[in-house]
Amino acid sequence: SFKGLSQFEIVQILNLAYHDDGMITAKDKDMILQEKEQFIKKSGLLELIHTKEHIEDIGGLEHLKKWLQRKGKIFNNIERAIAHGVDVPKGLMLIGMPGCGKSLAAKASAKLFEVPLVRLDIGKLFGKYVGESEDNMRKALKLAEAVSPCILWIDEIEKAFSGIGDNSSSNSVTTRLFGTFLTWMQEKESAVFVVATANDITSLPPEFLRKGRFDELFSIDLPNAEERLKIFQIHLQKRGRFHYDIDLKRLVEATDGYNGADIESSVKETIENVYLDDRNIVETDDL
Numbered sequence: 001s002f003k004g005l006s007q008f009e010i011v012q013i014l015n016l017a018y019h020d021d022g023m024i025t026a027k028d029k030d031m032i033l034q035e036k037e038q039f040i041k042k043s044g045l046l047e048l049i050h051t052k053e054h055i056e057d058i059g060g061l062e063h064l065k066k067w068l069q070r071k072g073k074i075f076n077n078i079e080r081a082i083a084h085g086v087d088v089p090k091g092l093m094l095i096g097m098p099g100c101g102k103s104l105a106a107k108a109s110a111k112l113f114e115v116p117l118v119r120l121d122i123g124k125l126f127g128k129y130v131g132e133s134e135d136n137m138r139k140a141l142k143l144a145e146a147v148s149p150c151i152l153w154i155d156e157i158e159k160a161f162s163g164i165g166d167n168s169s170s171n172s173v174t175t176r177l178f179g180t181f182l183t184w185m186q187e188k189e190s191a192v193f194v195v196a197t198a199n200d201i202t203s204l205p206p207e208f209l210r211k212g213r214f215d216e217l218f219s220i221d222l223p224n225a226e227e228r229l230k231i232f233q234i235h236l237q238k239r240g241r242f243h244y245d246i247d248l249k250r251l252v253e254a255t256d257g258y259n260g261a262d263i264e265s266s267v268k269e270t271i272e273n274v275y276l277d278d279r280n281i282v283e284t285d286d287l
Contacts (some may be wrong), residue, residue: 001032002148010034035118036147045124045140047279049153053107059234059260060227061101064218067093068109071193071215074166075113078149078191089215090185091152091194096203096220099261102197105220106153109195116150121158121284125177133173137180156197158203185213222259228252231260235267237284247284 002010013035017028037048043198057064074081082088092109094102112116125136144152154160172266185194194214201209209217223231229252236242255263270286 002027002150003148004039005032005035005141010069017061017099023086024278029114035067035114040118040143040147041094043143044137045136046143047106047119047121049110049119051107051153053104053111053115055108055112055124057238058101058108059229059231060223061105061220062217064094064105064220067216067218068105068112072112072114073108075115075149075191075193075195088189088191090212091192091196091214092187093209093214093217093286094195094220095198095217096199097222098221099259099260100200100222101260103155104196106151106155106195108152113193115193116147117153118144118147118150119153119155120144122154126173131141134176134180137177141181142182143197144182144192145188145190149193151193151195154194154196155200158198158200169278179261183206223258223263225252225256228255228258228263231263231287232267232287239267239271241282243272243281245284246282246287251287 002013005013008101012022013031017024017031020028020031040046040048055068071092074086074089078088094105096102099134107117110239120140125140126133126137128132159173194213198204227247232248233242233249236246255266258266266287270282274280274282274286
């Protein structure tokens, strides 16, 4: 966890941790994370995301959750896994419909892996001088390696790298950025787990999606009936409004073709309406 910090910063954190409760324990990892947050903020190239989402907050997507739990086991004991000859997990690509839990899965994986979630916004890297953008990309990737183990999240990656291969001058910069990123993904040996999300992959070149850059690709579609039931349960329980008189079967039938975000929005709006009507209990009809 101290990786990327100077000796002075490490001594400072250990002193703070010791003065806090007279002991240095695993709980003090949060203090290290706070120090790293300052480190990331100063750079202006990456953003540290605070997550509250857990793997249990995802309704459905059982294959993905199982896969993440297996990788989490490796990440939680990375040194031991490497000693056993296990390769450091590279990353994951999530493709599919908007509002179906791609960003939620990225946030929940950080909680599961017990590592910081760092977001890379490609748009922030573009500079006005020749070569500045590529230099910013290299700096951002170096910083991610310095704060590793971490999860590097790139949201809607197809928009970030749109226009690759076009001949215009602005797109040639994007192509070079993309080339730098591809090489880094192929060569990296640090514990930086890349989570990329995309709604449409037709604009991405095939070399980006091949094995070796990502450990796995998952396609995320609209939730089925069983998954919609779980999503309703999760959002009602989260807000302390779930009770067994709610006819979930009727709700599931009424929401065919809805994504997870639609269901969450309907639950939020219902609870708001019930509160404004000065009532305590959420009925099936309200939903």
